Amino acid sequence: MQAVRIHRFGGPEVMTIEEIDRPIPSANEVLIKVLAASVNPVDAKMREGKYPVVTEKDLPYVLGRDVSGQIAAAGDNVSSFLIGDDVFAFLSPDHGGYEEFVLARADEVATMPKSLDAVGAAAVPLAGITAWQGLFDHGGLRSGKRVLIHGGAGGVGHFAIQLAKDKGAWVATTVSTADREFVSDLGADLVIDYKSEKFEDVIEPVDLVFDLIGGETQDRSFDVVKPGGALISTLKEPDKARAAELSIRVGRYTAQPNGSQLQEIAELIDQGKVKVVVAGTFKLSEVGQAQTALKENHIRGKVVLKVAD
Structure with a gap:
């Protein structure tokens, strides 16, 4: 599968799209086929080496903290999701969302709002x-x-x-x-x-x-x-x-992944009480442009990467 990884800290030029092995979920994890991934200020901090959770020992590292997509596989202990379910998630720093398939703990994941497409859903979690x-x-x-x-x-x-x-x-x-x-x-x-x-x-x-x-x-x-x-x-x-x-x-504080809170937000979105604003979308190959736009432009709402159709 394709993934955006960094092998060293620095500017947008350190991000490269590489072919890596598709991961296999452990007992309490799911594998999500990523359709879209949000771009957040913390992604640039990680890329620059200014976020203490990600250090030299973690390199190479896949960036990205939230995604929308479909369940592609599930661990033996996961009963809350089925293959093909539309989901979204705020990921722990152990896994990055700028890739075609990503692992997530089942308790980080929620069912995607029915009123949103994948791009809108990816803008929500973090x-x-x-x-x-x-x-x-x-x-x-x-x-x-x-x-x-x-x-x-x-x-x-x-x-x-x-x-x-x-x-x-x-x-x-x-x-x-x-x-x-x-x-x-x-x-x-x-x-x-x-x-x-x-x-x-x-x-x-x-x-x-x-x-x-x-x-x-x-x-x-x-x-x-x-x-x-x-x-x-x-x-x-x-x-x-x-x-x-x-x-x-x-x-x-630093926000923590929480699938149950994300599910409550999804319900508010479907009830029309919360609307999602996407300022712009970019292809996975345009990740450098996406991060630059978020940093340098006056952004209203969120920036999202389209990872797959």
């Missing part, structure tokens, strides 16, 4: 679960609470707005001027143009800040969190000493 776990598992968001989401037009952000609204929360988000209408259509109650407005000047204190931007945006966010509230980031750990002074909770 970003959707990152949003879910940040808002609910780490952020403790629930109905009637107020959340500020930094970066609401991006891959994780556009899911976070919709999941928070479905939960019954009041949602504010920071975006660029061009994305105001986009996030309003997703349900945001207050849209703040970070280029022309300071969010701390226009928003009343919130119960949760969900930080997808980092840097000085994160530093300024302390000023808008209620005592007893939380500042949760996917990027850097917020200042714990400052948090203690303000009586707020802070944390930085």
Whole structure:
């Protein structure tokens, strides 16, 4: 089968398409025939050697963290899926999705939303679960609470707005001027143009800040969190000493594969409560262009690789 692998860390040029052996699932794994794979910022970090989970000893390494496709084989202990089932998954770092067939633990996998094609489904797992776990598992968001989401037009952000609204929360988000209408259509109650407005000047204190931007945006966010509230980031750990002074909770997390959470997101998609936005698609052979587009262009939603028809 074909796979996109790296043998050393570096720029897009280190990715090569190679012929490798098709894997065989162990007792608790399934083999997925990959139809599409999502492109995420973490893929570039892994490629550059800036993600500590992947080190020199792991090379050569197949990139990619989420896929959609069909069950091609299943281990002896797997009873939840049948050959030919349409599925999608957020993969553990042990396996990469930029390949024609990928192994996944059965508990990482969910049935694909019936309302999506393979490209749309591939855009969901990592970003959707990152949003879910940040808002609910780490952020403790629930109905009637107020959340500020930094970066609401991006891959994780556009899911976070919709999941928070479905939960019954009041949602504010920071975006660029061009994305105001986009996030309003997703349900945001207050849209703040970070280029022309300071969010701390226009928003009343919130119960949760969900930080997808980092840097000085994160530093300024302390000023808008209620005592007893939380500042949760996917990027850097917020200042714990400052948090203690303000009586707020802070944390930085890395999303973990979770098939049951992904199945809940799939149901919300099929109910029309969450929509998926794909900004662009590329062939597997265009993986370098796809990663470059994600890094350098203003992307609204997700970028996806078409691995097979």
